[in-house]
Amino acid sequence: MRSKVSRNTVIPLAAALTVFGLGAIAVWLIAAQQLHAVLSDQKNYVVQKISLEFRHRDELLQDFAERANQGCSDKLLEEMRRALFDHNSTRDIAILDDGANEIRCTALLGALERPALLQPEAGLPTPKEGRIVWMNPAGLDYPHSTNLVVFREGPLAVISYPAWTGDLPDYRRWEVTATTPNSGTKVTVLGQSGVSGDYQWSRWNPFVSLLYVRSCELENGIICLYLNAGLGELAANEWPLLVTGNLVNATMAVLLFLQVRTHLLLRNSVGSRIRRSIRSGGVQFRCVYQPIIDLRSDRLSGCEVLARYEDEYGPLSPAEFIPEVERQQLTWAFTEIVLSRALKDLEPILDRHPELNVSVNFFPGDLDDVHVERLSTNPSLRWAASRKFRLCFEILETGILSADHMQKVQRFLDRCGFLTAIDDFGTGYSNISQVRDSHINLIKIDRSFVQELDRKLPAMRASLVGPMIEIARSINVEVVAEGIETETQLSQIKELKVRFGQGFFLSRPLETDAFRDFAQADRNNAPQTVVSMKRS
Ligand SMILES: Nc1nc2c(ncn2[C@@H]2O[C@@H]3COP(=O)(O)O[C@H]4[C@@H](O)[C@H](n5cnc6c(=O)[nH]c(N)nc65)O[C@@H]4COP(=O)(O)O[C@H]3[C@H]2O)c(=O)[nH]1
Structure with a gap:
């Protein structure tokens, strides 16, 4: 900054x-x-x-x-x-x-x-x-x-x-x-x-x-x-010209300063940085991987791919760049960049741990029937399907599309063996039938609910976690609890028989190498020793 x-x-x-x-x-x-x-x-x-x-x-x-x-x-x-x-x-x-x-x-x-x-x-x-x-x-x-x-x-x-x-x-x-x-x-x-x-x-x-x-x-x-002629004479004889000329000069310099500054501010605004980056291949983006743990066995079940951005002006958080990606309608180009980067990073890890699920955030607008063509021809997705990688498409609850709008896409995902998950569940207004009809495989309970679980005072959101899990169970959908930050939250989530957990208490999002080590340690059956590894 x-x-x-x-x-x-x-x-x-x-x-x-x-x-x-x-x-x-x-x-x-x-x-x-x-x-x-x-x-x-x-x-x-x-x-x-x-x-x-x-x-x-x-x-x-x-x-x-x-x-x-x-x-x-x-x-x-x-x-x-x-x-x-x-x-x-x-x-x-x-x-x-x-x-x-x-x-x-x-x-x-x-x-x-x-x-x-x-x-x-x-x-x-x-x-x-x-x-x-x-x-x-x-x-x-x-x-x-x-x-x-x-x-x-x-x-x-x-x-x-x-x-x-x-x-x-x-x-x-x-x-x-x-x-x-x-x-x-x-x-x-x-x-x-x-x-x-x-x-x-x-x-x-x-x-x-x-x-x-x-x-x-x-x-x-x-x-x-x-x-x-001396300098003193120059100043004495030509002062009107020197003064007026330099005043005009100073005014021009100030105007230029303001003009260039405005131009740079515009050019370096978040929007233009993101637009330039995506249009030129997105080298400023990288991915980090947050482990998702199977709470029944305490073993690594997969990871969520999270994008990070940094250019010569400094880093930008997802909260800053995701809205810009959407505003500029570059969602699919951005997802393609993240997907190909993540699959490249994870390929050697998935080769050794093919059972791991890789959750990728998708923008709902890119998953309707209109866009099935570009989904099914996307090289990264085709390659992931051919390697039988277990991809999970995370969509925000607020963006759930009706079953009619997603039919073809859903068929494509089923064919490839890919899963779908509702992200930040509880923050939108979806009802049970909507969730059931959209053939979702997982729901991820938003962290705002999970984080109220260990409050001493009665908390409204915490009281909704149980019913949400019941709903999921009734329609045969697995649950991931997001944002587990404390041991108490983890044990409460476990008591509620939630299958999967994700959160800083289990692990921060990890760089590729750290995630590889995490997966390796998990394979050696010692996940707890690597729970708080390198931060992203
Ligand atoms: N306070 C707290 N936070 C936790 C904890 N565990 C995980 N988180 C954070 O919660 C976010 C989880 O991702 P999300 O809900 O999909 O929310 C994501 C997702 O909606 C969006 N996003 C990030 N990367 C991508 C991407 O590649 N594609 C798309 N479409 N969206 C992305 O940006 C959001 C924020 O991403 P991040 O900043 O990486 O933030 C991540 C993660 O770092 C915890 O215990 N406590």
Whole structure:
């Protein structure tokens, strides 16, 4: 029962969590995608600015390249100063000593008293041969200017503000890197070092990679720009989407949970478990055998076949599954399963003890004349008849059919040497003539009567046991007392000269092996030693 409950909860819960998880991933990806679009816009903007700056720088280098060879003339410096007005991002233009990295004069500072030396090892790679770049060169003394970049080609250098990223929001992490064309070494040119490294890692993770953009379309691909948006920004910018998306998601998960749970509950209901089992051959059913004792000799006279059911959801008692078998009109299919299983189990025992009676419960509806055909063609019954096994058909008293309705069936049973018994006698409303006319061989007195026999107080049912036995005797029918639970009940039943007894005091229903041992012990004439053997 516990495993049934947990299965019915765990499976829907797993389905709901899976859907919620997938939904949360989808919401996350959509939100990150939106932020990615913002990042891409910013990237395009910055790339445009950088490209423009590169173009201006190249124009300046081209415009003044030849004249710079002639040295620092006032006229040239004047022209250069004028050119600076048209190029916002250019801080200054300098003329260097040809062959050395010494700045001799600049458009803004004029001729330098002491030439500024640019360290050659600080030069960064550029795609263009003969061009060197310095970041934050030492020795150039401009007020309010940091992060200057010097591009040198021949005797001319353009000194720029790297104002490319100036329009990015403060919280944005960014980095500009340059890669040496020959060695492939990557260095951080500007921004926060590490962003490019994080970008490499993010590519393995689809959730995080959307929070990065990269662009290497600058300077023939050796300069790359990396931008990164943080998780905090994602939460701050996309919270309406995240909240709404996950609410929808949670609602879907709850609905799915309820839907799957209802489906499973229905699927695992007793009815559907029994239906599925019977339709697929009934492997979940097994039989146990309750000994019936001949009370005159205290010897085993036979057994009653009782069905048991157990599947992956746990066991079901006959009180649970028998009504379902009837409700679903699967009575005959069920009886066929029980019959064939019982005969298979009992065959070796009956071979050694052919005198034993085997009582099988039948549904009354399956024993009317209409169904004689399927009874007489049933392989198990035909086989039992051919082996001369002594089968007894137990029918509930409430289901006794009139002699007219049972004529053909009765003839078939007689032919096969099979007996019929009324089960739970006393609980229905049959009268003597009805019992006599239906050619019953045995009546089984219901245990509710037997169990009142040892009550101290006067008991109404107990007082009826004697008359019932008289009735049976008068129509020449043997009696089985069911449900004998105590020694007193047994001795009272014996005093009433009841021929057969069945009940927990004599033996619980037994598994096949235990019943085989019981029969063997009985043959050795010691039934009392095995009376309370293994329970079913
Ligand atoms: N309290 C008490 N109970 C005792 C005692 N001795 C035996 N019993 C129980 O009484 C029932 C006897 O079977 P039943 O009257 O045919 O009543 C059976 C029968 O009507 C039905 N049933 C069981 N197996 C089958 C089957 O294979 N086919 C059909 N059609 N019905 C079956 O389910 C009913 C209940 O079966 P079980 O639970 O196996 O219950 C069995 C048995 O375990 C006792 O001393 N005290």
